[in-house]
Amino acid sequence: xxxxxxxxxxxxxxxxxxxxIGSTKENASTAAKALLSADLRGVDSHGIAxxxxxxxxxxxxxxxxxxxISIVHETPSTAVVxxxxxxxxxxxxxxxxxxxxxxxxxxxGWVSVKNSNHFGIAGYHAMLALPHDMIGIAMTNASATVxxxxxxxxxxxxxxxxxxxxxxxxxxxxxxxATTTAANGKLEMxxxxxxxxxxxxxxxxxxxxxxxANELKMGGALLPLxxxxxxxSHKGYMLGAIVDVFSGVLSGANFGPWVPPFPAYLPMPxxxxxxxxxxxxxxxxxxxxxxxxxxxxxxxxxxxxFKTATPVNGFDSVIIxxxxxxxxxxxxxxxxxxxxxxxxxxxxxxxxxxKIEL
Amino acid sequence: xxxxxxxxxxxxxxxxxxxxIGSTKENASTAAKALLSADLRGVDSHGIAxxxxxxxxxxxxxxxxxxxISIVHETPSTAVVxxxxxxxxxxxxxxxxxxxxxxxxxxxGWVSVKNSNHFGIAGYHAMLALPHDMIGIAMTNASATVxxxxxxxxxxxxxxxxxxxxxxxxxxxxxxxATTTAANGKLEMxxxxxxxxxxxxxxxxxxxxxxxANELKMGGALLPLxxxxxxxSHKGYMLGAIVDVFSGVLSGANFGPWVPPFPAYLPMPxxxxxxxxxxxxxxxxxxxxxxxxxxxxxxxxxxxxFKTATPVNGFDSVIIxxxxxxxxxxxxxxxxxxxxxxxxxxxxxxxxxxKIEL
Numbered sequence: 001x002x003x004x005x006x007x008x009x010x011x012x013x014x015x016x017x018x019x020x021i022g023s024t025k026e027n028a029s030t031a032a033k034a035l036l037s038a039d040l041r042g043v044d045s046h047g048i049a050x051x052x053x054x055x056x057x058x059x060x061x062x063x064x065x066x067x068x069i070s071i072v073h074e075t076p077s078t079a080v081v082x083x084x085x086x087x088x089x090x091x092x093x094x095x096x097x098x099x100x101x102x103x104x105x106x107x108x109g110w111v112s113v114k115n116s117n118h119f120g121i122a123g124y125h126a127m128l129a130l131p132h133d134m135i136g137i138a139m140t141n142a143s144a145t146v147x148x149x150x151x152x153x154x155x156x157x158x159x160x161x162x163x164x165x166x167x168x169x170x171x172x173x174x175x176x177x178a179t180t181t182a183a184n185g186k187l188e189m190x191x192x193x194x195x196x197x198x199x200x201x202x203x204x205x206x207x208x209x210x211x212x213a214n215e216l217k218m219g220g221a222l223l224p225l226x227x228x229x230x231x232x233s234h235k236g237y238m239l240g241a242i243v244d245v246f247s248g249v250l251s252g253a254n255f256g257p258w259v260p261p262f263p264a265y266l267p268m269p270x271x272x273x274x275x276x277x278x279x280x281x282x283x284x285x286x287x288x289x290x291x292x293x294x295x296x297x298x299x300x301x302x303x304x305x306f307k308t309a310t311p312v313n314g315f316d317s318v319i320i321x322x323x324x325x326x327x328x329x330x331x332x333x334x335x336x337x338x339x340x341x342x343x344x345x346x347x348x349x350x351x352x353x354x355k356i357e358l
Numbered sequence: 359x360x361x362x363x364x365x366x367x368x369x370x371x372x373x374x375x376x377x378x379i380g381s382t383k384e385n386a387s388t389a390a391k392a393l394l395s396a397d398l399r400g401v402d403s404h405g406i407a408x409x410x411x412x413x414x415x416x417x418x419x420x421x422x423x424x425x426x427i428s429i430v431h432e433t434p435s436t437a438v439v440x441x442x443x444x445x446x447x448x449x450x451x452x453x454x455x456x457x458x459x460x461x462x463x464x465x466x467g468w469v470s471v472k473n474s475n476h477f478g479i480a481g482y483h484a485m486l487a488l489p490h491d492m493i494g495i496a497m498t499n500a501s502a503t504v505x506x507x508x509x510x511x512x513x514x515x516x517x518x519x520x521x522x523x524x525x526x527x528x529x530x531x532x533x534x535x536a537t538t539t540a541a542n543g544k545l546e547m548x549x550x551x552x553x554x555x556x557x558x559x560x561x562x563x564x565x566x567x568x569x570x571a572n573e574l575k576m577g578g579a580l581l582p583l584x585x586x587x588x589x590x591s592h593k594g595y596m597l598g599a600i601v602d603v604f605s606g607v608l609s610g611a612n613f614g615p616w617v618p619p620f621p622a623y624l625p626m627p628x629x630x631x632x633x634x635x636x637x638x639x640x641x642x643x644x645x646x647x648x649x650x651x652x653x654x655x656x657x658x659x660x661x662x663x664f665k666t667a668t669p670v671n672g673f674d675s676v677i678i679x680x681x682x683x684x685x686x687x688x689x690x691x692x693x694x695x696x697x698x699x700x701x702x703x704x705x706x707x708x709x710x711x712x713k714i715e716l
Binding site for chain 2: 073078200207225257284285286289302305310312
């Protein structure tokens with residue numbers, strides 16, 4: 001059913017593949033690290049399981065393995081970065097670095113990115129700000145799988161938002177979530193188990209409520225966080241829309257239904273209004289607001305108060321965002337990363353293709 | 359059941375009251391305009407209906423009618439503003455102006471505010487950026503009425519987020535929403551009609567699911583957007599938490615369960631970690647990213663594509679955020695603002711108290 005690998009094994013494998021498709025050593029390392037951060041943090045759908053998908057995008061000439069990433073417009077606190085069709089796994093960290101540099105200079109940095117590709121998990125990029133004593137923010141648009149409230153058509157991606165906030169004695173607060181009720185990865189888990197989805201996750205291709213976990217494959221759509229209007233789906237739709245505008249419209253990338261898909265077998269949308277996929281990054285220096293010490297003392301108090309709140313009967317405690325992922329990372333770095341057989345089979349095929357060892 | 363007033367009548371009434379409690383003419387005008395913007399936009403719970411509540415806060419010495427609003431820390435793109443216990447209706451616009459000024463200088467401006475009070479609707483403050491061809495962002499924390507996922511205790515406010523985005527031929531995109539499934543105003547409407555709430559809106563004081571619209575009055579809590587874990591309430595909780603940290607922890611205001619309540623009859627929390635209520639404002643100059651023309655052309659395309667999407671059977675069309683409120687404003691400016699009898703009775707009492715005419 002599954003097989004265990006060390007982080008180093010999987011990192012080396014991904015690094016070698018990225019190198020072989022033409023990345024520089026530095027970019028291959030950056031990409032492998034960003035990709036594997038998903039496996040370490042337990043977001044299995046976005047990690048090494050997608051390596052074959054990235055390779056297929058490159059084979060379809062939808063990814064430039066050797067991009068010249070450049071700033072095309074800037075002010076002291078902002079920039080638009082052109083990813084030159086590179087891997088989002090490489091473009092993301094480069095753009096986040098621009099935001100961090102600007103925050104060092106003028107307090108905050110805000111970078112909208114065009115002409116990029118899928119960047120893995122948003123949380124990885126947001127967390128790059130933490131060692132600089134900055135709050136990090138990362139978001140991205142994605143190909144349309146989500147129907148806004150009242151829409152039959154899919155017009156938005158799962159458009160995740162990540163916010164990483166430093167603390168003192170406590171571990172950092174790291175929120176990272178899709179702006180849908182549930183991400184596609186959760187539906188895939190239900191499909192494997194042949195189980196229904198809860199209400200509010202998907203709708204049919206005609207826009208009717210559904211609990212069929214296979215709905216998306218049959219032309220249906222994911223639903224914005226909230227599920228239906230009565231439960232606030234217009235708010236999830238607004239959040240996804242804000243991510244789309246900040247990532248796509250503000251940079252000159254594609255937006256709405258025109259965002260290119262991740263699976264290379266899906267056709268590109270036509271009459272593209274922009275270039276590639278869009279991301280948006282922010283970095284805010286803590287001491288641009290208060291002393292780092294004062295902030296962290298209060299942040300520690302915030303975290304402590306929430307995690308010691310009286311829980312509902314039958315539950316352990318309130319979860320501090322990022323805490324479950326942090327614990328998984330400690331475990332997986334020590335005990336290895338378990339991959340499902342279909343994922344291992346994909347990697348085996350890649351190994352044969354690229355004449356390397358898994 | 360209700361009575362009709364012109365905008366000018368209600369504005370003058372609020373202006374006079376703010377003047378009489380000691381505001382300067384300028385501040386009274388700023389406050390009345392911010393307060394009445396809620397009535398104009400159809401957010402009846404946050405407008406003139408709260409005027410008596412603001413007066414009670416002032417009588418309880420929880421609001422300083424004549425604040426000296428100051429910048430206590432700043433960088434080229436950031437500031438912390440001390441609201442000097444002023445009305446949020448006055449502190450908000452002043453702090454937003456600081457953000458706008460900084461955006462003129464370095465592309466963006468970000469202002470965290472402490473020592474403030476309730477600021478009306480978040481959307482009003484975000485929209486102040488629009489005439490400057492900027493994206494405006496506003497958020498605020500509020501007293502704890504919301505239980506995080508798995509918590510029996512109320513630790514967060516409804517913590518709204520507003521984002522206003524300029525367009526070209528189309529009207530601006532204005533999102534303004536509480537980070538809960540439903541705001542308290544909607545529960546009050548159900549209480550009046552003696553109706554149940556949908557699932558996912560509230561929980562009992564022990565944390566059990568409930569559909570009783572009176573739950574909050576009996577010690578229960580509002581629920582984060584999503585309602586329960588299965589429907590993504592941890593995402594609503596994370597959003598509310600981010601608003602709390604940006605508004606409260608980053609500025610040195612109170613946060614979590616320590617945020618002062620709006621009703622003056624409720625006791626102040628004890629062992630306050632900060633000062634007053636916190637807000638967070640952002641302004642991003644469009645042309646700090648792209649030319650305003652290019653951005654607005656794409657934004658127009660975005661809006662047009664979404665509002666012309668094929669709707670689900672039985673629904674008119676996808677709603678562009680801010681559009682319903684804009685239409686209500688046109689109507690109410692022309693045809694007047696209808697106030698429910700209990701609200702009129704409150705205003706009548708104020709009129710007697712302050713020896714003025716309604």
